[in-house]
Amino acid sequence: MKAELRHFFGTLTGRLVKSAALWSLAALAIGGLVLSLVFKSYVLNDVDKRLSMLIDSMVGVSEISPEGVLRFSRPLSDQRFMTPESGQYWQINEDGQDPFRSRSLWDYELAPDVKHRSFSLQYYEAAGPAGQSLRVAERDIILPQSDRLFHFQVGTDMAEVEAAIAEFNWLLISALGLIMATVTTALVLQVSYGLRPLRRLGRSLTEIRAGKENRIKGDWPQDLQPLAQEINALIEQNEKLVERARTHVGNLAHALKTPLAVIQNEVDGASDEASKRIYSQSRLIHEHVDHHLKRARVAGGGSGAGLAIKDRLEKLIKAVAVTTQEKGIDYQLNCEESIRFDGEKEDFDEVLGNLIDNAGKWAESKVSITAAKIAKSPRRSFMEIRVEDDGPGVGDEDIDTLFERGRRLDERVPGTGLGLAIVRDIVEMYGGQARLESVQPHGLRAVLKLPSK
Amino acid sequence: MRVLVVEDDEILAEQIQQSLLEAGYAVDMSNDGEDGHFLGGTEPYDAVILDLGLPVLDGGSVLKKWRAAGKKMPVLVLTARDSWTDKVEGLDAGADDYLTKPFIVEELLARLRALIRRAAGQSSPQLECGPVLLDTRNGRVTVSGRAVKLTAQEFKLLSYLMHHAGKVISRTELTEHIYDQDFDRDSNTIEVFVNRIRKKLDTSIIQTVRGLGYRLEWDEGAV
Numbered sequence: 024m025k026a027e028l029r030h031f032f033g034t035l036t037g038r039l040v041k042s043a044a045l046w047s048l049a050a051l052a053i054g055g056l057v058l059s060l061v062f063k064s065y066v067l068n069d070v071d072k073r074l075s076m077l078i079d080s081m082v083g084v085s086e087i088s089p090e091g092v093l094r095f096s097r098p099l100s101d102q103r104f105m106t107p108e109s110g111q112y113w114q115i116n117e118d119g120q121d122p123f124r125s126r127s128l129w130d131y132e133l134a135p136d137v138k139h140r141s142f143s144l145q146y147y148e149a150a151g152p153a154g155q156s157l158r159v160a161e162r163d164i165i166l167p168q169s170d171r172l173f174h175f176q177v178g179t180d181m182a183e184v185e186a187a188i189a190e191f192n193w194l195l196i197s198a199l200g201l202i203m204a205t206v207t208t209a210l211v212l213q214v215s216y217g218l219r220p221l222r223r224l225g226r227s228l229t230e231i232r233a234g235k236e237n238r239i240k241g242d243w244p245q246d247l248q249p250l251a252q253e254i255n256a257l258i259e260q261n262e263k264l265v266e267r268a269r270t271h272v273g274n275l276a277h278a279l280k281t282p283l284a285v286i287q288n289e290v291d292g293a294s295d296e297a298s299k300r301i302y303s304q305s306r307l308i309h310e311h312v313d314h315h316l317k318r319a320r321v322a323g324g325g326s327g328a329g330l331a332i333k334d335r336l337e338k339l340i341k342a343v344a345v346t347t348q349e350k351g352i353d354y355q356l357n358c359e360e361s362i363r364f365d366g367e368k369e370d371f372d373e374v375l376g377n378l379i380d381n382a383g384k385w386a387e388s389k390v391s392i393t394a395a396k397i398a399k400s401p402r403r404s405f406m407e408i409r410v411e412d413d414g415p416g417v418g419d420e421d422i423d424t425l426f427e428r429g430r431r432l433d434e435r436v437p438g439t440g441l442g443l444a445i446v447r448d449i450v451e452m453y454g455g456q457a458r459l460e461s462v463q464p465h466g467l468r469a470v471l472k473l474p475s476k
Numbered sequence: 477m478r479v480l481v482v483e484d485d486e487i488l489a490e491q492i493q494q495s496l497l498e499a500g501y502a503v504d505m506s507n508d509g510e511d512g513h514f515l516g517g518t519e520p521y522d523a524v525i526l527d528l529g530l531p532v533l534d535g536g537s538v539l540k541k542w543r544a545a546g547k548k549m550p551v552l553v554l555t556a557r558d559s560w561t562d563k564v565e566g567l568d569a570g571a572d573d574y575l576t577k578p579f580i581v582e583e584l585l586a587r588l589r590a591l592i593r594r595a596a597g598q599s600s601p602q603l604e605c606g607p608v609l610l611d612t613r614n615g616r617v618t619v620s621g622r623a624v625k626l627t628a629q630e631f632k633l634l635s636y637l638m639h640h641a642g643k644v645i646s647r648t649e650l651t652e653h654i655y656d657q658d659f660d661r662d663s664n665t666i667e668v669f670v671n672r673i674r675k676k677l678d679t680s681i682i683q684t685v686r687g688l689g690y691r692l693e694w695d696e697g698a699v
Contacts, residue, residue, distance in 0.1 A: 276556045276557055277556035277557065278556075281488055281577055282485075283578035284488055284578035285578075288488070288491045288578075289491070291581070338567070339560060342567050342574075345573050345574070346573075368561060369559060369561045372561040373561075375560075376560025376563070377560070
């Protein structure tokens with residue numbers, strides 16, 4: 024899960040979503056913080072205003088009784104001042120007198136700050152009865168009818184206010200969280216919608232590599248169009264380069280081999296040492312040239328619709344049969360019509376041509392070629408081709424060395440000994456497999472696994 | 477047997493020509509595709525050796541043109557392009573056999589012999605007519621086991637007749653197939669050759685079909 028997440032954030036979509044989401048989160052967090060602070064200060068302001076009004080009304084109903092005691096001409100309207108520990112309290116102090124307190128305080132006494140006299144309102148937090156935490160407003164007042172200084176205090180329990188603030192914060196966080204979730208979802212959708220052409224481009228390239236298409240086709244958004252064009256141009260250039268290389272190889276073959284034929288014929292049959300050496304060296308040149316030209320020709324890629332192998336095998340058999348007409352070898356082909364090779368015609372020809380040719384050279388009377396699809400693996404499908412002869416076969420100890428370059432077990436049968444090496448090279452380039460095995464009672468069988476369409 | 481060689485490399489062409497002459501063929505040479513195409517289209521060859529990489533007109537096109545025009549003579553293709561795809565394409569174009577360069581001329585001669593034999597419907601390399609035996613591999617002629625020494629022209633004539641044993645062959649046809657194009661032909665010499673061969677073989681396998689030509693046939697009753 025962790026690895027998957029890391030993988031997601033490594034993708035283009037992931038990076039875009041991540042960066043946009045971080046910005047949104049920061050913006051929402053700042054917004055939320057500001058809102059919460061504003062709300063809190065507004066609520067506190069409201070509390071303070073109420074406390075100030077309460078002090079005003081307390082002053083309004085205060086009078087000095089004929090006995091010279093401070094009293095209220097009528098009770099304050101809020102019933103909570105009468106209920107013990109209700110959260111609403113007042114207290115009036117005069118130096119040297121017992122404090123005059125609301126009933127709600129019960130046996131609790133607020134601690135007035137009498138050291139700092141102030142006729143303006145002071146607000147502060149203080150402890151209250153029953154462990155309450157109070158917001159207290161206080162001021163000193165000289166009642167008009169007397170010269171006595173009274174210290175008025177009014178307090179309110181903050182629990183309610185704090186509960187309100189907490190509720191507001193909770194609501195705020197929920198709302199912001201919801202907004203964040205919505206924004207993130209929208210971001211993912213938006214990014215994946217925006218990047219969809221890129222993914223389509225990727226799929227196009229996959230199809231080209233798989234050989235299903237040969238160019239990127241269709242309309243692209245204006246900012247992707249140049250990319251698509253460039254990729255097409257690159258593919259085209261690549262094709263041209265391959266084509267040019269093949270033409271060069273063909274030309275080189277022609278240019279080298281005619282003079283080689285002349286040299287070989289010039290010294291063939293001569294018995295002096297020099298001529299023999301020239302002959303063997305020119306054969307060596309021929310072998311080297313063959314090996315490298317053949318390797319250079321191998322393309323190793325998928326091709327458009329694939330190659331229908333039945334028709335191709337028939338033609339190759341015809342080409343091989345020409346060389347074995349004297350022996351009257353019977354070539355049997357057993358191949359389903361629908362099998363297609365996922366690769367270049369030249370490469371298929373080279374592999375099967377060499378194997379069938381080899382089988383034809385050694386066979387006593389018959390060569391059989393069978394091709395069949397094999398169970399599809401999840402990514403690629405393969406076919407199996409068997410080329411079998413009824414010749415003398417090869418000892419088990421030699422069988423693995425046959426694929427080596429320049430290896431020829433019997434010098435009497437003509438051939439440069441490069442055929443099987445190139446077979447293995449090509450097959451491996453296509454991610455296939457080639458192996459040789461003995462046939463009972465005698466003969467050799469080549470088994471190939473090649474990619475099919 | 478008359479053979480056309482279309483090859484643009486001078487030295488190789490010369491080597492081939494030399495070996496063919498030594499092996500008793502009448503040989504016409506051409507060094508470009510257009511000239512080769514013309515010769516092959518107008519002269520009656522028993523076989524053609526055709527290089528695929530030719531100037532003016534490439535060998536593949538020459539071959540296709542011949543086949544499209546209904547020319548059926550056996551063609552052996554020489555090619556430096558030795559991929560199997562090239563071989564398949566060569567055969568598709570109508571070649572009867574191919575040889576990839578570099579090659580040894582002996583190999584070419586062996587392939588050519590086989591090609592001519594097959595085209596004439598002969599399956600064995602030893603042609604036989606009664607007591608007369610002609611081994612195409614070494615050009616030896618024997619009658620009941622006795623070796624007979626023939627001149628080059630006599631051999632060419634007998635070889636052609638033996639390849640087409642049982643068929644009536646006109647003097648013109650014989651002339652066309654035992655002389656190359658530069659030879660000053662005179663059909664009267666054919667009669668001289670035939671008589672000499674009859675004398676050397678000392679059997680009556682060559683019969684004269686009046687007004688038509690000759691036929692090779694072994695008649696058990698004759699001497």
